[in-house]
Amino acid sequence: MTREFTGWHMLGIMVVAFGTIIGVNLTLAYKAVQTFPGLETRNSYVASQSFDADRAAQNALGWTLETHLTHTELTLSVTDANGTPITPKVVSATLGRATNVAQDMTPAFTIVNGAMHANVDAGAGYWNLRLVLEADDGTIFRRRIQLTAQ
Known part of the structure; x- marks a missing residue:
């Protein structure tokens, strides 16, 4: 049928x-x-007005950053243009995933042998360190550093 x-x-x-x-x-x-992490800035037009001047001021500092992330520790070393280790003021630091804010953490840095160390609980995979530092002269230094926990 x-x-x-x-x-x-x-x-x-x-x-x-x-x-x-x-x-x-x-x-x-x-x-x-x-899972949307939110906005980077409230008004991108206003932020863009000082972008070039801010970037030039940051580049004039001549800072070099080296980072290392393990599952339990974040290490940040900052050197000036002469290669001398420095420890600038940390205005803000956020370690988190690129795609959501659920695992964001604020590392509490301590200085050990000229490098900044923080205990973290970072699972395997990709992480972003959103960092705002301040130089002795008041210059703000911003970086977003992509890391992989090893």
Whole structure:
């Protein structure tokens, strides 16, 4: 006995197919909104007005940063243009994932042998260190450093 393929069968196939597509899209949109880390700046136009001057001031410092991240420790070494280790004031530091803020942490740096060390709980994978330092002359130094926990 063969069954005839009717319009109701086609309607059922279309409802299931498009229902699946719409369901997956809604799920992905929900997950994207839930894990959005937020804005980098409130007003990008205002921030852009001083970008070149800020970058020139940072480059004039001649600082070089070296970072190392393990699962338990973050190490940051800053040297000046002469290669001398320095310890600038840490205005803010955030270690977190690039895609969400759920695992963001604020490292508490201590100075050991001219380098800054912080105990962290970093799982495997990619991390971002968003760093704001201040030089002795008041120049603000900003960097976002991509790290991999080893």
